[in-house]
Structure formats: structure tokens, C-alpha cells
Amino acid sequence: MQEVTTEKKEFTPNIVAFCCNWCSYAGADLAGSSRLTYPANVKIIRVPCSCRVNPTFVLKAFQQGADGVILCGCHPGDCHYVTGNYYTRRRMALLYSFLNYMGIEKERTRVEWVSAAEGARFSAVMNDFVAQVTALGENKRLTDLRVKEGE
Amino acid sequence: MKDVELKMLERAKALLESGEVARVIGWKKGDFCHDPSPASFESVEELDSFVYDYFCGANLSKYLIQMSKKEGKTAVFLKPCDSYSFNQLVKEHRIKRENVYVIAVECLGKLDIEKIKAKGVSFVTGVEVQDKEVKVTTPYGEEVLSKPDVVLTKCATCNKTHQVKDEEIILHERPERDVNRFEEVEKLEAMTEDERFAYWRAQLSKCIRCNACRNVCPACSCVKCVFDNPASGIAAKANDDKFEEQLFHIIRAFHVAGRCTDCGECSRVCPQNIPLHLLNRKFIKDIDGLYGEYQAGETDEGKTPLTSYTEGDAEPNDVFKGEAK
Numbered sequence: 001m002q003e004v005t006t007e008k009k010e011f012t013p014n015i016v017a018f019c020c021n022w023c024s025y026a027g028a029d030l031a032g033s034s035r036l037t038y039p040a041n042v043k044i045i046r047v048p049c050s051c052r053v054n055p056t057f058v059l060k061a062f063q064q065g066a067d068g069v070i071l072c073g074c075h076p077g078d079c080h081y082v083t084g085n086y087y088t089r090r091r092m093a094l095l096y097s098f099l100n101y102m103g104i105e106k107e108r109t110r111v112e113w114v115s116a117a118e119g120a121r122f123s124a125v126m127n128d129f130v131a132q133v134t135a136l137g138e139n140k141r142l143t144d145l146r147v148k149e150g151e
Numbered sequence: 152m153k154d155v156e157l158k159m160l161e162r163a164k165a166l167l168e169s170g171e172v173a174r175v176i177g178w179k180k181g182d183f184c185h186d187p188s189p190a191s192f193e194s195v196e197e198l199d200s201f202v203y204d205y206f207c208g209a210n211l212s213k214y215l216i217q218m219s220k221k222e223g224k225t226a227v228f229l230k231p232c233d234s235y236s237f238n239q240l241v242k243e244h245r246i247k248r249e250n251v252y253v254i255a256v257e258c259l260g261k262l263d264i265e266k267i268k269a270k271g272v273s274f275v276t277g278v279e280v281q282d283k284e285v286k287v288t289t290p291y292g293e294e295v296l297s298k299p300d301v302v303l304t305k306c307a308t309c310n311k312t313h314q315v316k317d318e319e320i321i322l323h324e325r326p327e328r329d330v331n332r333f334e335e336v337e338k339l340e341a342m343t344e345d346e347r348f349a350y351w352r353a354q355l356s357k358c359i360r361c362n363a364c365r366n367v368c369p370a371c372s373c374v375k376c377v378f379d380n381p382a383s384g385i386a387a388k389a390n391d392d393k394f395e396e397q398l399f400h401i402i403r404a405f406h407v408a409g410r411c412t413d414c415g416e417c418s419r420v421c422p423q424n425i426p427l428h429l430l431n432r433k434f435i436k437d438i439d440g441l442y443g444e445y446q447a448g449e450t451d452e453g454k455t456p457l458t459s460y461t462e463g464d465a466e467p468n469d470v471f472k473g474e475a476k
Contacts, residue, residue, distance in 0.1 A: 055405045059398050077462065086460035093467040094408055094437055101339065101433045102401065103348025111467040141348055
């Protein structure tokens with residue numbers, strides 16, 4: 001006979017990671033080919049440059065049910081397009097601070113610089129971020145309720 | 152204020168008569184004493200309905216985007232706070248500067264009829280302002296109110312001075328005031344995340360998406376707005392508690408970040424009285440704190456904080472943890 005469990009299903013967060021094509025995406029690749037693990041619930045979206053990430057992307061990700069959004073790009077000064085990530089840095093600093101001002105938990109958003117050679121760092125960052133968001137629980141504040149209704 | 156109005160009228164007449172300008176943008180009398188509306192006057196006869204009083208709070212600079220592209224010069228009356236928006240629009244190449252004749256006018260703080268009504272005074276037929284007192288006339292007699300209580304929210308913390316190289320100025324001396332426009336932002340920042348979320352949720356769920364804040368905003372002047380896309384799924388037109396309102400207001404505030412001159416029109420026109428200026432002021436406060444004091448519209452050239460950078464900028468992770476300051 002099947003045992004009836006009263007335990008809740010373990011929460012696994014949905015993480016969206018925007019990774020720049022030139023550094024962080026290659027870093028993720030290196031993490032994979034080096035057999036370093038990072039949680040499978042990190043969904044990577046490749047962007048040409050971290051600067052391509054529009055604030056709407058971040059909000060849409062949350063709307064569609066992401067529990068955390070992390071943005072990865074080349075280290076400042078190493079941008080493939082020379083200055084892209086400098087603009088990203090200002091934009092995201094303002095956006096994340098603003099989201100926190102609106103009452104969104106600051107642990108749900110993060111910016112990390114990961115180079116193509118930093119496979120180990122990529123894996124460490126993702127593990128850390130997933131653990132942080134798991135501890136925080138589900139994103140209820142920025143999700144569009146209708147997205148979750150169907151589940 | 153009456154003497155200023157007469158001077159303005161005189162100048163408008165002279166300019167139209169001499170043919171130096173083809174039209175004058177100013178304020179037109181409304182149905183009541185408290186609802187003048189922005190208007191374009193193209194002949195001396197039309198100036199009969201011209202008015203400038205304590206209810207002329209509207210920012211006229213945005214009209215110049217269209218008007219400055221018309222044939223002939225356009226004269227415009229700009230209050231101190233409007234002049235920042237004007238500069239910003241010139242900087243963004245939205246206004247043809249050479250087609251505009253600017254006349255700077257004094258402001259001294261405009262009144263908010265809603266606040267007067269909230270004091271229990273209705274059927275207002277006239278106001279007289281003396282220093283810090285507002286004498287309101289109604290059919291039921293006179294009432295004296297304290298001016299700081301009934302000025303527009305945007306005027307309460309205004310310390311702006313004229314920033315345009317004006318063709319001419321009709322202005323009285325205005326004392327510098329010691330005001331902190333970030334006081335309310337700081338109050339919100341001091342709250343916990345839960346309190347802040349509850350506050351904004353309560354405020355933004357009042358939004359009916361009338362788009363008045365967008366339409367009045369001098370910084371929101373894109374020819375094609377991201378929110379006009381019917382496929383975006385963000386066109387609800389009812390009081391809503393859903394994500395859309397938050398998305399709309401977050402994106403709108405972000406789009407004007409670094410360009411918002413804090414003219415406060417968004418809060419003035421909001422029919423639901425959402426304190427929208429607090430969203431913009433958060434960005435202004437962050438920009439001031441992180442990238443150096445910056446007032447959009449102070450000049451009509453140069454770069455904005457979000458279109459420039461320095462190598463030593465603060466890291467986003469430190470910033471929103473509050474460690475960078």
C-alpha cells in the first residue's frame with residue numbers, strides 16, 4: 001500500500017539567468033565540460049551582451065513565474081563591445097534598488113561578472129544563488145497570478 | 152499674481168500683433184475659477200480667455216514638441232519647474248529651440264483644488280493669496296486656509312529656479328527655501344520590505360490605467376510607446392491588483408530615470424491620487440547618491456547618468472544591499 005505523506009513537496013525555485021554570449025555563457029559551457037555541477041533549475045537565456053537585458057526582461061521573467069533572476073556578464077572592462085557592461089552596471093544597480101523599494105526581496109535579484117575562464121565560479125555562483133532563493137521561498141509578489149492558476 | 156498676468160497678456164498681445172510669433176501657448180479660463188487649461192492662442196482676439204493664476208499648474212513644455220515643428224515661432228510661458236522639462240526636451244532634440252520664444256514667469260507655488268475641497272471648502276469662486284494665507288471666496292462666505300496645506304504636492308518641496316536662457320523674464324524675487332524633497336522616499340526606505348510592498352500594492356492597485364501620467368509627462372515623449380502595444384497584455388482598464396500595474400509603473404519610472412526633472416505632473420494629474428512622484432524620486436535619489444548629484448534639465452546639453460558611466464561605479468549587488476553608500 002502506498003504511504004500517504006503529509007510532507008509538502010520540496011520547493012525548487014525557477015531561476016532565470018541572463019548570460020552574455022562572450023563571457024558568462026562560455027563560462028557556463030566550461031562549467032559543463034569541466035563536470036562541475038550547478039542546479040538544473042537554472043534556466044540560461046543567452047544574450048549578445050549583458051547590456052541587451054532590458055528591465056522589462058527581468059520583470060517579465062518574474063511575471064512568468066521566475067523565483068529569482070540573475071544577470072551575468074563579462075567583468076567590467078572586459079566587455080566584448082568595450083563598454084556594454086558599464087551601462088548594465090548602472091541600469092541594474094538602479095533597477096534592483098528600485099525593486100527593493102517596491103518591496104521585492106533583494107535576495108531575488110543579482111548581478112555577477114563571470115568570465116569565460118571561470119567555469120568553477122559560474123557553478124559556485126549558481127549554487128549559491130539557488131540556495132539563497134530556495135531559502136527565501138516562492139516569488140509571490142511579482143508573479144502574475146494568472147500564470148500560476150493553471151498549475 | 153494679477154500684475155504678472157497683465158504683463159504676460161501685454162507681451163502676448165505685442166508678440167502676436169507684431170507677427171514675431173505665430174502663436175502663444177498659455178492657459179485658458181475654464182468653466183470654474185479653478186480649472187484653467189493649457190491652450191494655444193493664435194490671434195489677439197483669442198487672448199480674451201487668457202488667464203494666469205494660482206491654479207495654472209500645468210507644465211506647458213511638452214506641447215512644444217508638436218508646436219515647435221509648426222510654421223512660425225511659438226511663444227511659451229514657462230514656470231521655473233517647466234523650464235527644466237524644456238531644457239531636457241531640447242537636449243533630447245525633441246523641441247526645435249530656434250522656433251520657440253520663451254517667456255519665463257513667476258510661480259510662487261500653485262494651489263490644489265482637491266486639497267481645498269478636502270478642507271471642506273467647496274463651490275470655490277475665487278482665491279486670493281497673501282504670503283502664507285489663502286483667502287477662498289465661496290457663495291457661503293470667505294474661508295482662510297494655510298497655503299502650505301493646499302499647494303500642489305509638487306510645489307510643496309519645490310526649490311527650482313529658472314534654467315533657460317530666456318528671451319525675457321517676468322519674475323519676482325523668490326526666496327530660497329530649505330526643503331527636503333526626499334523626505335517621503337526616506338520614510339519608505341526605512342520601512343521593512345513587507346511594509347513597502349503593502350504600501351505600493353495598496354497605492355498601485357488603485358490605478359485605472361488611464362495613462363494620464365504617461366501622457367502628461369514631458370519625459371514620456373516617445374513617438375511609439377512600449378505601452379501602446381496591444382499584444383503586450385498590459386492594457387487593463389479597471390482597478391486591478393494584478394502584476395500589470397506594478398509592471399507599468401516600474402517600467403514607466405525606469406524609462407524616465409535620469410531624465411525626469413521632478414516636475415511632479417504625474418502626481419498632479421493622477422485621478423486616483425497615487426503618489427507617482429515618489430517612484431521617480433527614488434531613482435533621482437539613487438542617482439544622486441551613486442553617481443553624483445544630477446538634476447535633469449539644468450542644462451540643455453551633456454549626458455544623462457544612464458547614458459554615461461565611470462570605471463569605478465558601485466556594484467549592483469552592493470547597492471541594493473545598501474552597502475555602497
